[in-house]
Ligand SMILES: NC(=O)C1=CN([C@@H]2O[C@H](COP(=O)(O)OP(=O)(O)OC[C@H]3O[C@@H](n4cnc5c(N)ncnc54)[C@H](OP(=O)(O)O)[C@@H]3O)[C@@H](O)[C@H]2O)C=CC1
């Protein structure tokens with residue numbers, strides 16, 4: 247696949263790492279205005295770094311847009327004349343709707359929105375995908391890319407804002423939970439490195455139990471909470487202090503912020 251990542255920042259670099267590690271490219275063009283900060287990708291076979299978005303578009307079939315929301319309109323205006331029927335345009339940009347992308351490059355183009363997360367760098371992204379009417383003809387290509395770099399789900403565009411919070415911001419939320427678990431483990435006597443090891447692999451085990459068994463989390467919790475034991479004591483104390491409630495409220499705040507980002511684009 248001939249892929250270009252337009253805007254190789256935090257997310258773009260993560261996607262590039264995932265694509266390179268998984269041998270998912272024929273050529274890969276990585277663009278940003280200052281390419282010094284992506285010099286780590288120099289020297290990879292068939293990977294090209296450039297400040298020239300138009301050049302990247304001309305040499306690629308799949309265009310992954312990963313600039314900040316306020317930069318996307320100008321980027322699309324610049325590359326629109328170069329976009330042809332060979333291109334599939336995949337935007338990862340938060341709050342920038344498909345109808346708005348259509349007004350800038352044309353509704354006849356294959357337009358897909360994808361919401362991956364930074365775990366794409368290690369082939370473990372949960373990526374939600376939607377498309378315009380034309381893009382439904384190419385959505386399998388996007389799914390193939392994102393399934394190679396993790397797990398994907400096709401959703402209606404109306405759910406993209408929620409998917410951004412749960413999956414993309416979700417990485418940061420889970421990191422904070424893992425950090426808090428690590429801090430507790432240190433207080434309970436482990437050194438910092440061991441504490442993080444315990445937190446990381448226990449959270450991986452919890453997720454894998456659900457993935458493998460398809461159970462509801464409470465079913466797995468019931469297997470751990472020995473009557474009158476230490477686990478239910480800890481869980482109930484966490485709930486008295488608002489663990490579930492603060493997570494839910496944080497995610498709703500995150501969701502509402504995206505509405506403001508959208509208004510700023512109007
Ligand atoms: N970070 C994440 O985990 C996720 C981010 N997203 C979305 O992805 C997008 C990028 O986010 P993130 O990676 O965090 O942001 P970054 O700021 O890290 O990356 C954006 C990159 O775009 C480059 N850029 C800006 N203008 C241009 C231009 N005209 N041409 C080419 N490149 C340009 C910038 O580099 P330079 O200034 O050198 O040009 C910068 O490195 C956002 O829209 C965000 O909502 C979605 C899911 C997850």
Ligand SMILES: O=C(O)[C@@H]1CCC=N1
Nearest residue numbers: 340410411414415416
């Ligand atoms: O924080 C943000 O706005 C972007 C979108 C989701 C992850 N990072």
